[in-house]
Amino acid sequence: MSESEPLSMVGQSVNQFFAIFRQAQENVSIEVVYGQPISHDDKLIVPIASVSHLFGMGGGIGSAAKPEKTDEGGGGGGGGAVNARPIALAEIGADGVKIIPIVDENRALAAGIAFAAWAVFWTARALIKIFK
Template sequence: MQQLLETIGERLRATADIRVVYGEPITVGERTVVPVASVSYMFGAGGGKGSRQGQEGEGGGGGGSIHVRPLGVIEITPQGTRFIPVFDAQRVALLMLGAAGVLALAWRRYVRYLERRHR
C-alpha cells in the first residue's frame, strides 16, 4: 500500500506543472495567445488487514481522477494584455438549474408560511 501511495505521489508531482494550467504560447504576427485551464486532481486509496478466526484477511484499492477545464486565453498584443474567457454552456445550465431549485424551495416555504398565517 505504501508503494502505491508513493507511486501516485510521484506521478502527481510529475504532472503538477504550471504548463498544465498555462499552455504553450502561440504567436501569430504581433499577437500572442496563452491558453488557460483549471486543473483538479482527486484520488483516494484504502486498505485493510485483519483476520477472522481461521481466515486471513488483506485488501486494498485506489483510484483517481484528473479534470481539466478550459477557462479562456490570455491575449497579448502591442495595445495591451487581456483575458478572454471561454463560454461554458454546461456550467451556465447547471447554475441556472440550481438557482431554479433554490427558488422553487423558497417559494414552497413562502406558500406554507402564508397558509399557516391565514389559519
C-alpha cells in the same frame, strides 16, 4: 546489497510507488495551468486552466514464511480523478496583454436552473405558510 545485484521484488515495488507520486507532482504544475502559447495573427494566445487531481493507492507483497516454499504473493489497488477546467485565454499582442475569461455556458445554465428550482420550492413553501 551491492548495486550490481538486481533489485528484489520489494525494491522494485517501492521504487514504482515513489515514481507514481513523483509523476503525480508533475501532472499538477504551472506548465499544465498555462498551456503552450499559440501564435495567431501576430499575437500569442495562451490557454489558461485550473487543474486538480486526487488519487490513492495501496499495496503489499510478501513471501512464504518457510524458505523451502516458493510462494510469493502480492496485491494492490488504487483510484483517482483528474479535473481540468478552462478559465481564460491570454492574448499577448503589440498593444498589450488582454485576459479573456471563459464562461462555461452549460454549467452556468445548469446552476441557474438548479437555483430556480430551489427558489420555486422555498417560495411555494413561504406562500403556503402565509395563506394557511
